[in-house]
Amino acid sequence: MLEPRIRELLTRARxxxxxxxxxxxxxxxxxxxxxxxxxxSSVALATHEELTRLDISVQDGRKVGSFSLTADVTAxxxxxxxxxxxxxxxxALPKDYEPxxxxxxxxxxxxxxxDPELESLSPEAKTGLCAAVIKAVKPKGxxxxxxxWSTGSTEMYYITTANDNEAFRKLxxxxxxxxxxxxxxxxxxxxxxxxxxxxxxxxxxxxxxxESLLPVYEGAEGFRTAVGRQRVLFGAQAVAELLGLxxxxxxxxxxxxxxxxxxxxxxxxxxxFADAVTITDDPENRxxxxxxxxxxxxxxxRFTLVENGVLRGLLYDTMAAAKYxxxxxxxxxxxxxxxxxxxxxxxxLDAGCKLAGDALYIPHLHYIHLPDPTKGLFTGSSRFNALRxxxxxxxxxxxxxxxxxxxxxxxxxxxALSSKNxxxxxxxxxxxxxxxxxxVPEWLLCDNVRITDVADSF
Amino acid sequence: xxxxPEKIAGxxxxxxxxxxxxxxxxxxxxxxxxxxxxxxxxxxxNLESNTRTDEQGIGVRVLWHGAWGFAAxxxxxxxxxxxxxxxxxxxxxxxxxxxxxxxxxxxxSKGEYVAPVEKDPFDVPLADKLAFLKGLDxxxxxxxxxxxxxxxxxxxxxxxxxxxxxxxxxxxxxxTFATMMVMAPDxxxxxxxxxxxxxxxxxxxxxxxWLADENCFAGHAERIKQDLAAILAAEPLPPGRRDLIILPGxxxxxxxxxxxxxxxxDRILGYELSFAGGSHVRPEMIGKLRYGSDKLNCRAGVTAxxxxxxxxxxxxxxxxxxxxxxxxxxxxxxxxxxDLGEANARAGRxxxxxxxxxxxxxAFYRTPIDRMTNINIDAGPDGTLDDIVxxxxxxxxxxxxxxxxxxxxxxxxHFGTEIAWEVKDxxxxxxxxxxxxxxxxxxxxxxxxxxxxxxxxxxxxxPNCGKGEPNQIMELGHGIPVMRFKNVQTGEKE
Ligand SMILES: [Zn+2]
Numbered sequence: 029m030l031e032p033r034i035r036e037l038l039t040r041a042r043x044x045x046x047x048x049x050x051x052x053x054x055x056x057x058x059x060x061x062x063x064x065x066x067x068x069s070s071v072a073l074a075t076h077e078e079l080t081r082l083d084i085s086v087q088d089g090r091k092v093g094s095f096s097l098t099a100d101v102t103a104x105x106x107x108x109x110x111x112x113x114x115x116x117x118x119x120a121l122p123k124d125y126e127p128x129x130x131x132x133x134x135x136x137x138x139x140x141x142x143d144p145e146l147e148s149l150s151p152e153a154k155t156g157l158c159a160a161v162i163k164a165v166k167p168k169g170x171x172x173x174x175x176x177w178s179t180g181s182t183e184m185y186y187i188t189t190a191n192d193n194e195a196f197r198k199l200x201x202x203x204x205x206x207x208x209x210x211x212x213x214x215x216x217x218x219x220x221x222x223x224x225x226x227x228x229x230x231x232x233x234x235x236x237x238x239e240s241l242l243p244v245y246e247g248a249e250g251f252r253t254a255v256g257r258q259r260v261l262f263g264a265q266a267v268a269e270l271l272g273l274x275x276x277x278x279x280x281x282x283x284x285x286x287x288x289x290x291x292x293x294x295x296x297x298x299x300x301f302a303d304a305v306t307i308t309d310d311p312e313n314r315x316x317x318x319x320x321x322x323x324x325x326x327x328x329x330r331f332t333l334v335e336n337g338v339l340r341g342l343l344y345d346t347m348a349a350a351k352y353x354x355x356x357x358x359x360x361x362x363x364x365x366x367x368x369x370x371x372x373x374x375x376x377l378d379a380g381c382k383l384a385g386d387a388l389y390i391p392h393l394h395y396i397h398l399p400d401p402t403k404g405l406f407t408g409s410s411r412f413n414a415l416r417x418x419x420x421x422x423x424x425x426x427x428x429x430x431x432x433x434x435x436x437x438x439x440x441x442x443x444a445l446s447s448k449n450x451x452x453x454x455x456x457x458x459x460x461x462x463x464x465x466x467x468v469p470e471w472l473l474c475d476n477v478r479i480t481d482v483a484d485s486f
Numbered sequence: 487x488x489x490x491p492e493k494i495a496g497x498x499x500x501x502x503x504x505x506x507x508x509x510x511x512x513x514x515x516x517x518x519x520x521x522x523x524x525x526x527x528x529x530x531x532n533l534e535s536n537t538r539t540d541e542q543g544i545g546v547r548v549l550w551h552g553a554w555g556f557a558a559x560x561x562x563x564x565x566x567x568x569x570x571x572x573x574x575x576x577x578x579x580x581x582x583x584x585x586x587x588x589x590x591x592x593x594x595s596k597g598e599y600v601a602p603v604e605k606d607p608f609d610v611p612l613a614d615k616l617a618f619l620k621g622l623d624x625x626x627x628x629x630x631x632x633x634x635x636x637x638x639x640x641x642x643x644x645x646x647x648x649x650x651x652x653x654x655x656x657x658x659x660x661x662t663f664a665t666m667m668v669m670a671p672d673x674x675x676x677x678x679x680x681x682x683x684x685x686x687x688x689x690x691x692x693x694x695x696w697l698a699d700e701n702c703f704a705g706h707a708e709r710i711k712q713d714l715a716a717i718l719a720a721e722p723l724p725p726g727r728r729d730l731i732i733l734p735g736x737x738x739x740x741x742x743x744x745x746x747x748x749x750x751x752d753r754i755l756g757y758e759l760s761f762a763g764g765s766h767v768r769p770e771m772i773g774k775l776r777y778g779s780d781k782l783n784c785r786a787g788v789t790a791x792x793x794x795x796x797x798x799x800x801x802x803x804x805x806x807x808x809x810x811x812x813x814x815x816x817x818x819x820x821x822x823x824x825d826l827g828e829a830n831a832r833a834g835r836x837x838x839x840x841x842x843x844x845x846x847x848x849a850f851y852r853t854p855i856d857r858m859t860n861i862n863i864d865a866g867p868d869g870t871l872d873d874i875v876x877x878x879x880x881x882x883x884x885x886x887x888x889x890x891x892x893x894x895x896x897x898x899x900h901f902g903t904e905i906a907w908e909v910k911d912x913x914x915x916x917x918x919x920x921x922x923x924x925x926x927x928x929x930x931x932x933x934x935x936x937x938x939x940x941x942x943x944x945x946x947x948x949p950n951c952g953k954g955e956p957n958q959i960m961e962l963g964h965g966i967p968v969m970r971f972k973n974v975q976t977g978e979k980e
Contacts, residue, residue, distance in 0.1 A: 065955055067757035068828075070584020074575035075556040075956065077851045079543075092533070098541035098851075100561040116536050119612035121620060123532040151578035159582045174759040176955040205760040214895070216759065286633060288669075288677045347534065394763070399889040399902035399922060402676045407891045407900050411763075428893050430900060430924075432978070457956040480978070481924055483898045485766070 029137055030056070030185045030196055034080075034101055038187060039194075041106050046189040050114060053130040053188040055083040055323055056101070059461035060147060061180035064154045066206070069162050069173045074151040081460055084109050086117040087129050093117030128346040128356060132186060132193035132325035141199030141317065143225035147181040149202070154179070160231035161206060165238045168246055170211035177204040179223075182461045186323060195321040200224065201463035203453045207412065208238060213250070215425055215486045217241050218392065218412035220265065222453035222465055224317070244415060248424035251416045252482050253388060259443075260431070260477040261384040261417060263377070263391025267468040268452035269408065271307065271368050273396060274435040277404040279333050281344035281359075285352045290404035290436055291339060300339045301439035306369035307334040309343070309359075315451035315467035316365035326358040328365075363455075363464035370469050371445025380471035382420040383444055387473070389415040389422065393431065404435035407480070430481035441476045445469040489542065489562050491519055491646045491656065498544075501569040502650045505548055510573060512549040512589045514649035516800060518542055518850040520642060522608065526615060527637035528623045533616065535637070543850040546572040552586025553579035554824075558851035585828040590841075592651040595804055599797020601660040602790065603693035607640040610694050618698070625707040626668050630718065632677075633669040638662070638697060639949060641961070653802035660692050661793045661961055663949040664703055668714050678919055680714040680904050681886060682706040683735075688789040688945040688965050696791070713905055716917040723906055723918040725977030729881030730923055731874060731936075731970045736903055737863070738946035738964035739887045744927045745777070745784055746861040746964075747953075748896035749810055751821040751829055751838070753856070762953045763894035766927065767816065769829045772837035775816040778931030783864035784811040786820060786842060792963030793947050794860035801845040801854060808842065810861070814932070820844040820856050848958040855954045860945075862965035866937025871968045874936050881909040882976060884921055900924040923976040930971060938968030 029035065038054050045052040058080045065073040080101055085094040093116025097109045154177045162173050179202035186195045202223040209216045219237045221229045262270065278300075283289040294300065310330045311318040321327055324346045332340040341357070343364075349356040373380060381389070388410075396408030407430060414426040446469040455464045494517045505513035518541060527535035543560035546568050555576025559568045607615070619636045626634040641661040648654050667681035684703045690696060697703055732740060752758055753765045767775065778784075788807040789795055798804055801823055810818050821829070821838055822845030830836050846857035868874055875883070889902035906921035907914050943965055951960045 061956065063956055064579065065757070066582075067752075067755065067759075068584040069582075071553060071579040071582040072584065072587065072757060073554040073556060073853065074579040075558075075853060076571050076575055077558045077956075079558075079560060079851055092536060094537040096537060096539040098539070098543065098560055100563075112538060116538065116612060119616065120536050121528075121533045121616050125532070151575055152581060155578055155581045162582070172756060174756050176760050178956065207759040209756060209759055209764070214764075216764075216894070218760070287671055287675070288633075292675065351532075394894045395891045397889040397891040397900075397902075400676055400920070402671070407889065409891065409893050409898070411894045428895075428898065430891075430898070432900070458952060458959055481898065481900065483893060483926065485895065485897055 030183060037101065037103055037106055041110060042187050042189055045110060051087045051129055051189050052110065052113065053085045056185040057081045057460050058183040059180055061178065061461050062151065063176055063178040064151050066158060066173055066175045071155050082109060084113040086113040087127060088117050090122035090126060091117050091120040092127055093120045125351045128324065128350045129190060130188045130324040131190035132188060132195045133327045135193045136195040136197065136320050138196065138320050139198040141224055142181065143200045145226035146179055146200040146202055146223065149179045149226055157231045161234050164235045165208065167208065167210065167242055171208060173206060173208055175206040178202060178457065180461055182463060186321065186325060188325060195325060197320060199317060199463060201317060201455065203455060206234065215245050216412050217245065222451050241413060244422045245425050250427045250486060251424040252427045252484060253429055253479060255479050255482060257476045258479055259384060259387040259475050261380050261387050261389045262472045262474060263389065264450050264452050264468055264470050265392045266390050267368065267472045268454060268466045269393045269396055270438055271366055271466055271468055272454065273406050274439055275333065275366055277398060277401045277435050279343050281342045281354060282348035283401065284342050285348065288402055290402060292402065294339055296339055296341065298339050299337055300436065301334055301337040302442040303337045304371045304442050304445055305334055305337050305439050308332050308367045309364050310367045311365045313365060313367045313467050315449060316367065316465045317463040318365055319361060319363055322358045322360040324356060324360040326356055328358040331357060363462045367467040368469060370447045370449045373444040373446045375446055375448035377471060380446060380473060381417055384417050384473050385420055387417045388426060388429065389417050406435065407432040425486065428483040428486055429479055431477060432480040433478040438474055438477060441474050443473040443475055446471045489519060491517065494646065495648065497565045498648050501566055502648060505569065505573060506650050508573065510548050510550050512650055513547065514647065514801065515544060515546045516847065516850055517544045517646045519644040519646060521849065522642045524608065524640045526619060528619055529635055530633055531623050541849060544568060545847065545850045545853065547853055548572040548576040549587060549589065550576035551580040552583060552588065554587060555579055556853040585831065587824050588827055589823045590826055593803065594652040595655060595802055597655050597798065599657045601658060602691040603660045604691050605694040606660065607662055607694045608642055622666060622704055622707055626666060626711065628711050630670050630715065631668045631711065632671060635665065635667040638664040647798065647802050649802055655798045655802050657797050659796055662692055662697050663947055664697055666707060666710060668710055670714060670718055672718050672919060678714065678717045680710040680717060682710050683946065686791055686945045687943065688791060690791045692791055717905055717919045720917040720919040722920040723882065723977040725979045727973050728976055729878050729970055729972055730974040730976065731878065731881055731883040731909065731968060733883060733885040733968055734944035734946055734966040735885045736887060737966040737969055739890055741861055741863060741964050741966060742948060743890060743892045744896055744899055746858040748927065749819045750856040751819045751825050754819060755825055755828055758953065761955050766895045766897040769833035769837055772816055772819060772833065776814055776932065777811050777816045777928065778814045779934045780813040781866055781934050781937045782811055782814045782931055783809065785809045785862055785864065787860040787862040787965060789860045789862065789945055789963055789965055792860050792945055793961035794858065794963035799843045799845045800847045801841065803841045803843045805843045805859065818842065820858060822854060822856055846960060848960050852956060852958045855958065857960050858951065858962045860963040860965060863967055865940045865943045865967045868936040869939055870941050871938060874938060874968055874970050875909055875914050876912040877936065878909045878970065879911060882906040882918065883909060883914065896927060898926045922978055923974050925974055933972040933974065934969055935972050936970035942968035
C-alpha cells in the first residue's frame with residue numbers, strides 16, 4: 029500500500045471534499061527513475077529522479093476542471109491544488125453531454141510486480157554489464173556502442189469521492205537498448221531487453237545476440253531493394269509497432285464514432301483481418317506490465333478487439349462512452365496491455381526465415397506516421413538489424429527501406445505468425461514513468477507489403 | 487521550506503563549492519521557482535482539457551573525470567542529498583570512460599532575461615480565456631464540418647541557474663501556443679482537415695496580446711473553413727515529379743526534420759542513437775559539406791518573439807545568432823559546451839569554436855541536451871509568393887503537415903500535407919487533396935532554386951519537439967520564407 033503519510037493526506041482530502049459536496053478524483057503518481065546513457069562506447073551520463081505528481085479533477089454536473097502538481101505533497105499544497113481544481117471547474121464551460129465521474133469499482137492493492145532489487149539497481153551494476161558487452165563484442169573497423177538502460181519504480185494511487193475504495197499499484201520496470209554502429213558504412217545493430225525484475229538478462233545473452241548478427245553485416249555490402257510489393261518477415265519490435273498502429277487507427281471508440289477510423293462503418297462480427305489474427309488487451313498476460321485498473325477506477329480485465337480476424341470490440345474511454353452513450357471499457361489510460369496472439373508457425377527466427385524463403389527481414393520500423401488514419405495508412409522505415417533473406421538465409425544488410433501500407437492490408441496479408449510470443453517494451457518517458465509492453469509473436473510473415481522508397485544508406 | 491531564489495542560492499552555492507573540493511571539474515544547478523502550464527481545449531465545443539500543471543524543483547549536474555551525473559528532486563529540503571546523488575552518478579558513469587567531457591574555457595556570466603510580454607496570460611481570468619476560445623469555436627461551425635478543435639497553451643517559467651564558474655542567471659520565460667482545426671470526411675470517407683497555428687512575423691510580444699491579435703490567429707478561422715471546403719471537393723494529387731513550392735506552414739517542419747535535427751551535435755556524435763537516431767552529417771563535414779544550393783542560408787537565430795528565444799541556455803551561456811548553413815555550405819552545428827572538444831578531435835581540426843548555446847532541458851528533472859533554438863531560413867531574392875508562382879511552369883504549393891516520417895539519420899523523408907494548389911504556367915489553380923512528397927535530404931536541399939523575400943517570411947512555433955533519454959518535449963521556433971524546390975517526387979504511386 030501507499031506510504032501511510034501520503035495515503036492519510038489524500039483520503040482525508042477526499043473525505044473533506046465529499047463533506048463539502050465536492051466531487052473530486054485524486055490521482056497520485058510517484059516514480060524513482062534511474063538511467064545510464066551510453067555514447068561512443070562509454071557511459072556519458074547517469075541520472076536519477078524522484079518525483080511525485082498529483083492530479084486532481086473536480087466535476088460539477090457537466091463542468092470539469094483539473095489541476096496537477098509536481099512537488100513534494102504536503103497538506104497545504106494538497107489543499108491549494110484542490111482549491112485550484114475547484115476554481116477551474118467553476119469557470120469551466122458545461123459540456124453538451126453528461127461526463128462520467130470516476131469511481132473505483134473494487135479495491136485494488138497490487139504490488140506483485142515490485143522488485144526492490146530492480147528499484148535500487150545501481151548505476152555501477154548497469155555500467156558493469158554494459159562494459160562486459162563492449163569488451164566482448166569486437167567488430168572489424170571503427171565502431172562504437174551507444175544506448176541507454178532505464179530502471180525504476182512507479183506507484184499509482186487513485187481514489188474519488190464516489191466511494192471509499194482505493195486503487196493502488198506499485199511495480200518496477202527496466203529497459204535496455206544497446207546500439208552498435210559502424211562508423212564508415214554506418215550500419216546500426218540493436219539489442220533490446222525489457223525487465224520486471226533484476227537479473228532478467230545477462231551480458232552473455234546480449235553478446236550472443238550481437239555476435240549472431242555481425243557476420244552478415246561484416247560479410248556483405250548494403251542491399252538496395254526494389255520499390256513495389258514484397259514479402260516481408262517482420263521481427264518482434266516491428267510487429268509491436270504494427271500492432272500499435274492497427275489498434276490506434278481502428279479501435280479507438282471516439283475515432284470510430286466520428287468515422288475517422290479504418291473500421292468506420294463496420295460492426296462487431298465483421299471480418300477485418302486474416303484468420304490468424306487475434307488481438308486482445310489482456311492485463312493478465314505474463315509478458316505485459318498488466319495495469320489492473322484505469323484512471324476512471326474501472327477494473328481492467330481481458331478484452332477482445334479481434335478474434336480470428338473478426339472485429340469484436342472497440343475501446344471506449346469515459347469521455348467517448350459518455351458522449352456516444354456507450355459503456356466505458358477500462359481504457360482511460362496511456363498504457364494498455366495489448367497482445368497479438370501467437371500463431372501456428374514453428375517457434376524461432378530460423379523457422380520464420382525458412383518459411384519466408386526470399387524476403388526482406390524488417391525487425392524494427394522507425395518514425396512511423398499515419399498520413400490517413402481513416403484508411404489505416406501508415407509510413408515508416410527500416411532501421412536496426414534489417415536484412416535480405418534469400419532461400420531462408422540472411423545474405424545482406426538492407427539499406428533504409430520505407431514501408432507505406434495500411435493496417436487492414438498488412439494484417440489481411442498475414443501468411444504465418446510464430447507460435448512463440450515475446451514481450452516488447454513500448455514505454456516512453458516523455459512525461460511520467462509509465463511502464464508499457466505488448467506481447468507479440470517473435471515473427472510475422474506477410475505478403476504484398478508495399479515498399480515505397482529505398483535510401484542508399486542504412 | 488519557502489522557496490525563494492535567494493534561499494535556494496544560499497543552499498546551492500556552498501554545495502557547488504563542495505563539488506569542486508571533492509574532485510568534480512564542473513557543476514551546475516537549475517532551480518525552477520515556477521513552471522506553470524495551462525492547457526485549454528475545445529473539441530466540438532466541449533471543453534475537454536481545462537487543466538493547469540505546476541512544477542517546482544531543482545536539477546543538479548556534475549562533471550566528474552569526464553562523465554556526467556544528474557539528479558533532480560522536488561523536495562527542496564533535500565538539496566544537499568541531490569548533489570550527493572548527482573556526484574555518485576557521475577562517479578559511476580566515469581567507470582566506463584570514453585572521450586572525456588569537458589566544458590572548455592570558463593565563461594562566467596551574470597544576468598537576467600525577461601521574455602517580452604504585455605499581458606501575462608495567467609493574469610487573464612479563465613472565464614475570459616474560455617469565452618475567447620468559445621467565440622472562435624462558434625466561428626468554425628459550418629455546413630459539412632464534422633469536427634472542430636480550438637486549443638491554447640500558456641507556459642510561464644521562472645528559472646534560476648548557478649554553476650561552479652560563478653555564472654548566475656535568471657530567466658522569466660513566457661510562451662503562448664494555439665491551434666484551430668476543422669475536419670470533415672471527403673467523398674471517399676477519408677478525413678480531411680485544415681488548421682492554423684498561432685504565428686507571427688517574429689516581432690511583437692508573447693503574451694495574451696499575441697493570441698488576441700486577429701492577424702496572428704483568430705482572423706484565419708474563415709480561411710481554414712473555405713480551404714477545407716475546397717479540399718473536400720478536390721481530386722487526389724496525381725503522382726509525379728514536379729516543382730514544389732513550400733509555404734512557411736510546411737517549410738518549418740521540412741527545416742526542423744531535415745536540417746535542425748540533423749545538425750544537433752549530440753546526434754552527430756552518436757549520443758542519441760538508441761532513441762531519436764543519428765545524423766548523416768559527420769564532424770569532419772563541418773565547413774565542407776554542400777548541404778544545399780547556394781540559395782540556402784540557415785541560421786540559429788535570436789528572433790524577438792519565439793519560443794526558441796530564451797536569453798541564456800541551460801549552461802548559462804548567452805544565446806547568440808549564427809549561421810549553420812551559409813550559401814549552401816554547412817558551417818556550424820547546434821551545440822552546447824560539453825561536446826565541442828570531442829567534435830574537433832573526431833574531425834581532426836577545429837570545426838566548432840564555441841558553444842552554439844543550444845543546451846536546453848524541458849524541466850527541472852531533465853538534463854540539458856543539444857536542442858534546436860530558432861532554426862531560421864533567411865529571406866531570399868526571389869520576391870513574393872506571387873512572383874515565385876509566376877515563375878513556375880508545373881508545380882504545386884503545399885501547406886501544413888498531416889504526417890511526417892524521416893529516416894533515422896535524417897537522410898530521407900516522407901511528408902503529407904493538408905492542402906496543395908496546382909501551379910500551371912505561372913498561375914495558381916485547383917486544389918488537390920491527399921498530398922504527399924518524399925525525397926533525400928541533400929538532393930532535396932540542393933534543388934532549392936527560389937527563396938521568397940521578407941514578405942513571405944513567417945515565424946512558426948513548435949511546442950512539441952521530442953528527443954532525449956529520458957524523453958524531453960521542447961518548445962522552439964522556425965522563421966521560414968516561401969521556398970521552391972525543383973523536380974520533387976510528389977503523390978503516391980501504387
Ligand atoms: Zn523535433
